[in-house]
Amino acid sequence: MPIEEVCDSVSAENDAKKGDDVPFLLEEREKEKVPWKEVLRRKVEKKCSCSSARVKALVVDSIPIVKWLPKYQFKNWIIGDAMSGLIVGILLVPQSIAYSLLAEQDPIYGLYTSFFASIIYTLLGTSRHISVGMFGVLCLLVGQVVDRELTLAGYPSNTNQTTLGNVDNITGPICDRSCYAVTVAATLTFTAGIYQVLMGLLQVGFVSVYLSDSLLSGFATGASLTILTSQIKYFLGLHLPRAQGWGSLIKTWISLFKNLRHTNICDLITSILCLLVLIPTKELNDRFKAKLKAPIPFELFVVIAATLASHFGQFEETYGSDVAGNIPTGFMPPQLPNWSLIPNIAIDAFSIALVGFAITVSLSEMFAKKHGYIVDPNQEMYAIGFCNIIPSFFRCFTTSAALTKTLVKESTGCQTQISGLVTALVLLLVMLVIAPAFYSLQKCVLAVIIVVNLRGALRKFGDIPQMWRVNRVDTIIWLITMGTSALVNTELGLLVGVLVSAFCVLGRTQSAQVRQLGQAGDRELFEDIASYKGLQSQPGVAVFRYEAPIYYANQALFKKSLYRNVGLDPLKEKARRRKLEKQRNQKKGGEDPKQEMDVSTNVYLLQHNSVHTLVIDCSPVLFLDTAGVNALKEVCKDYKELGVNVLLAQCTSSVIESLRRGGYYDPKKGTKEIQFHTINDAISYAQSLKSQNGDCDTVV
Numbered sequence: 001m002p003i004e005e006v007c008d009s010v011s012a013e014n015d016a017k018k019g020d021d022v023p024f025l026l027e028e029r030e031k032e033k034v035p036w037k038e039v040l041r042r043k044v045e046k047k048c049s050c051s052s053a054r055v056k057a058l059v060v061d062s063i064p065i066v067k068w069l070p071k072y073q074f075k076n077w078i079i080g081d082a083m084s085g086l087i088v089g090i091l092l093v094p095q096s097i098a099y100s101l102l103a104e105q106d107p108i109y110g111l112y113t114s115f116f117a118s119i120i121y122t123l124l125g126t127s128r129h130i131s132v133g134m135f136g137v138l139c140l141l142v143g144q145v146v147d148r149e150l151t152l153a154g155y156p157s158n159t160n161q162t163t164l165g166n167v168d169n170i171t172g173p174i175c176d177r178s179c180y181a182v183t184v185a186a187t188l189t190f191t192a193g194i195y196q197v198l199m200g201l202l203q204v205g206f207v208s209v210y211l212s213d214s215l216l217s218g219f220a221t222g223a224s225l226t227i228l229t230s231q232i233k234y235f236l237g238l239h240l241p242r243a244q245g246w247g248s249l250i251k252t253w254i255s256l257f258k259n260l261r262h263t264n265i266c267d268l269i270t271s272i273l274c275l276l277v278l279i280p281t282k283e284l285n286d287r288f289k290a291k292l293k294a295p296i297p298f299e300l301f302v303v304i305a306a307t308l309a310s311h312f313g314q315f316e317e318t319y320g321s322d323v324a325g326n327i328p329t330g331f332m333p334p335q336l337p338n339w340s341l342i343p344n345i346a347i348d349a350f351s352i353a354l355v356g357f358a359i360t361v362s363l364s365e366m367f368a369k370k371h372g373y374i375v376d377p378n379q380e381m382y383a384i385g386f387c388n389i390i391p392s393f394f395r396c397f398t399t400s401a402a403l404t405k406t407l408v409k410e411s412t413g414c415q416t417q418i419s420g421l422v423t424a425l426v427l428l429l430v431m432l433v434i435a436p437a438f439y440s441l442q443k444c445v446l447a448v449i450i451v452v453n454l455r456g457a458l459r460k461f462g463d464i465p466q467m468w469r470v471n472r473v474d475t476i477i478w479l480i481t482m483g484t485s486a487l488v489n490t491e492l493g494l495l496v497g498v499l500v501s502a503f504c505v506l507g508r509t510q511s512a513q514v515r516q517l518g519q520a521g522d523r524e525l526f527e528d529i530a531s532y533k534g535l536q537s538q539p540g541v542a543v544f545r546y547e548a549p550i551y552y553a554n555q556a557l558f559k560k561s562l563y564r565n566v567g568l569d570p571l572k573e574k575a576r577r578r579k580l581e582k583q584r585n586q587k588k589g590g591e592d593p594k595q596e597m598d599v600s601t602n603v604y605l606l607q608h609n610s611v612h613t614l615v616i617d618c619s620p621v622l623f624l625d626t627a628g629v630n631a632l633k634e635v636c637k638d639y640k641e642l643g644v645n646v647l648l649a650q651c652t653s654s655v656i657e658s659l660r661r662g663g664y665y666d667p668k669k670g671t672k673e674i675q676f677h678t679i680n681d682a683i684s685y686a687q688s689l690k691s692q693n694g695d696c697d698t699v700v
Contacts, residue, residue, distance in 0.1 A: 065123050093427070118421070142188060223485050360400045546621060614647070629664055
């Protein structure tokens with residue numbers, strides 16, 4: 001007989017002996033075990049290698065403009081970039097002056113901030129569309145820190161004082177309140193930039209994924225309420241110190257109501273008139289943005305008209321209106337941060353750095369996805385970090401991407417960050433020539449501009465019913481983050497939002513339930529019996545699925561849910577047996593003990609149609625920790641003592657590895673390693689064991 005026929009007959013004979021109880025097995029690849037020292041050596045060699053190609057790649061990656069500028073399509077792109085840069089620059093002039101008020105800074109420093117941020121992001125950023133400059137939430141955070149440090153240094157609110165003994169490292173012999181406020185803001189900005197660059201060096205750009213959209217939206221809306229409240233005093237022309245500590249929003253409103261009788265009528269009337277002009281015109285811009293080639297800069301028109309009215313009407317001298325004051329031209333010499341302030345503002349700087357990075361990355365990724373290109377989160381971290389570090393030496397404050405100006409930039413034909421350079425040129429012209437003309441501009445007009453630009457965030461309150469219908473968990477995160485940011489503390493709101501989001505994720509893993517599965521006809525499709533009709537269960541075999549990882553926090557809930565769905569808690573069954581045995585020992589005579597034990601042992605099987613095997617579908621189980629492996633070991637052991645086998649099906653390779661390391665497969669205890677890649681394999685194996693063992697399903 002030929003060798004091939006002998007081999008075929010032997011194989012057929014072995015297959016016949018094995019029968020259907022041998023599941024289909026996949027041959028695993030042998031994983032190469034590389035020592036950790038070798039892995040570390042390779043990574044260090046890759047990162048620290050020095051060659052001309054490596055240096056070139058490093059320069060191109062670190063300064064993206066070097067890569068895309070030589071490919072710039074001048075004829076096709078320059079008109080769109082120039083137009084968008086011009087429009088954004090015009091819009092930035094009044095907004096830069098207004099947001100400097102929110103950050104407790106003089107107007108010129110808002111112009112400085114927008115100017116430097118536009119240039120630096122053009123050089124270092126990877127997004128083609130976002131506009132980097134002042135963002136209301138960050139300005140609020142900066143203003144809160146500045147006001148707190150001014151109070152600690154002993155400066156009264158809104159008055160000029162000479163240098164105090166504890167103020168050091170300041171350029172010049174005298175530093176008044178405005179000078180010290182600039183120093184605090186610049187030091188805070190420098191520290192936040194250092195944090196962002198360090199996070200970029202450590203390649204932790206992924207942290208942005210932990211700040212969900214609902215969290216950031218709730219935080220921005222809560223901060224917007226605080227911003228709105230902080231600007232009411234300018235609407236009324238009141239000179240009130242900024243409330244500090246927790247509950248500042250409530251404290252501010254109480255102070256406002258107490259001082260209503262001191263309202264400046266001129267400022268109030270001006271605020272109302274500006275609101276009546278800006279709100280409808282902003283709505284018109286939004287409604288007809290598809291038809292307009294560029295948004296009409298109504299803010300600039302209002303600023304010019306209000307400045308002229310204040311100047312010729314002498315509002316400051318006649319009615320005591322608060323005005324912007326002297327705005328110098330040109331640039332001031334660089335100034336080092338106040339190093340002694342860093343310990344006081346280090347924690348505040350970290351929260352500002354995190355918020356600024358999260359806003360920038362989320363906006364850059366959103367517009368990159370819309371226009372079909374890729375941004376690098378770590379390079380964005382570098383870019384926004386240096387947009388804070390370098391300008392801080394020129395008395396600027398913290399920046400990030402801003403949604404409103406980014407939308408304007410995109411809608412007016414922006415193609416690359418060349419538009420940022422055009423914006424910088426517009427701001428430079430204002431700083432060198434036009435800035436002093438805004439001397440008579442009332443602060444209440446700037447406050448109106450700030451409040452009108454909060455419309456987008458405040459509209460989120462109208463979206464709450466829709467958010468609740470779509471996802472209740474996200475809505476709860478939004479409400480808690482918003483409420484904490486507004487009513488308690490702005491920075492605390494961000495932390496609370498992150499913690500609530502994390503607990504919601506953990507809560508979802510703990511709220512997962514074991515589901516009993518049924519088969520759809522002859523297909524290899526098993527789904528929840530409670531969710532679909534027409535599913536069939538297999539005789540003697542019950543199939544269950546747990547749709548969550550099994551780890552220390554939910555392993556007890558997994559066992560409880562499984563026992564409840566099976567209809568038998570092994571621990572309670574054992575307790576019942578011990579109780580029966582104790583009662584039997586106390587009896588003198590009576591029923592045969594062995595017979596009573598057999599009845600109690602088989603009562604479960606008789607009630608549940610002789611289910612002899614439980615199959616657990618592990619496909620949704622992403623991972624197991626030590627507690628999860630131990631939980632499965634306990635389930636297997638406890639049910640085996642009652643005569644019920646437990647089989648695991650469709651385990652991922654990582655779960656199988658965890659089971660091996662955790663000692664789940666132990667041939668000495670009868671749990672040999674058998675892998676079931678499908679639920680059908682596990683069912684066939686269970687039924688074949690049943691036919692081999694006969695009707696005796698109970699092991700005592």
